[in-house]
Amino acid sequence: MPKNKGIIGAAEHVAIIMDGNGRWAKSRGKPRLYGHRAGAKRVRDIVEACPQLGVKYLTVFAFSTENWKRTQTEVAGLMKLFKKYILSEAKRLVDAGVRVRFIGDRLRLEPRLVQLMDELEKMTSKNTLVNLTVAINYGGRDEVARASRRMAQDVAKGKLNPDKVNEQTLARYLDTYVLPDPDLVIRTSGEARISNFLLWQSAYAEYEFVKTLWPDFTVRDFQEIVSIFGSRKRRFGGLLAS
Ligand code: IPE
Ligand code: IPE
């Protein structure tokens, strides 16, 4: 098979569960938010490494629908960090050719954060080099439930024939409707679970669970995983051509 323009692997869409910020901070005797700040800093390098690795889509899990269960201090600190991150990274993202999108339920997020998210999506909407999707207040089950609700509303309005509903129909109602399914899902910090991330979309994704805590995850680690992916054979339920 020809290599992807001489590039290792062909993981067009990589999704990352950025886990381990809390443990990273704890091991340094620091508060959890210190770990989240260090974690946020790691995102830039990874995004900017995507073009050379042939990764067109990068989706990162920043805050789950279950993360509201954390202390008020941690939740408020994370929301503040998201706002600060958008403000400080916007120009660089625009210049680097990154198109940013957000997935998740925005209704529970504070208006100022939603406004910044909308603005960043608009500011970067002409970019095409890399597609960065950030999942905030995202849960796979919640996404399918919200999609089903909108689909049912369309049926009630007579806009959708219920007998015609199939996998493609539901996929169009998901937050990710413009994105291809992920080829590879990486989770850092040694936990081998998906914690409600892209449940529908990763039906056939390859998974890589790595021990490294997210704030320690480097471009080199990323490169290595993407190249391992390139050597795997995916069957999608069928047989390999011999
Ligand atoms: C991931 O790191 C970031 C978020 C969930 C916001 P954690 O905060 O889950 O870190 P650990 O798992 O406690 O180490
Ligand atoms: C998943 O990590 C969510 C994010 C990385 C944003 P968690 O740390 O919240 O997941 P659990 O609690 O270990 O399953």
Ligand code: MG
């Ligand atoms: Mg965690």
